[in-house]
Amino acid sequence: MLTVGQAATALGVTARTLKYYEELNLVVPARSGGHYRMYTQADLATFGRILRMRSLGFSIAAITEMLKRPRRMVEAGKSRMNEEDLQAVREALSSQLETLRERTAQVRRELREAEKLEAQIAHDLQYIEQRLRGVPADELLAERAVKAHKASSR
Incomplete structure (x- = not known):
């Protein structure tokens, strides 16, 4: 020990x-x-x-899967995983990869939503900051209406 x-x-x-x-x-x-x-x-x-x-x-994922399976003597003096064990590792890693791809797609969707929300809040914050600098509300609201109309007509 x-x-x-x-x-x-x-x-x-x-x-x-x-x-x-x-x-x-x-x-x-x-x-x-x-x-x-x-x-x-x-x-x-x-x-x-x-x-x-x-x-x-x-990868650590592949190593973890490979360590679950015994190594067998397949060549003179060399131990390797047999085909059955390799198939099991392939299935486990394929499953993990599919799960990660699904999660990545979900994170990308969440990121796009967060970026939209970020842009909206930045736009709103800009309005508030301009109002605090004394720009009249009617002028700013008219500008927002024009921008909104242009965006919706695209």
Whole structure:
């Protein structure tokens, strides 16, 4: 069993990196009687796998899905995920991607609505500021009516 500092040194990363992956529940170390994190060789192997996948550009979502599946010996001395596991990862990531695309579309709609509201409030604020500078209300209301008419005729 290794402490967080010893594990970080063994892996060539910071203790914060290990804690980050723990916060994501990718590795859950044992705790000592004093509640210190204690890492096993299996934890170090998992961290090594995570670090390799990150260095290859895999997202945390993909890494999370891949860690759920066991690696199997498929080539001489090499372990990989089999086709069934790859299919499961693909389905999980496709589902996550679709959910994110739907959420992105919703956020874009909300942003367009917020931008419209922002423009309306800025326009109203401009009216109030001009009134406070002494511009007659009738003059400003006439200008607004002309602008509104032009906008509605487009």
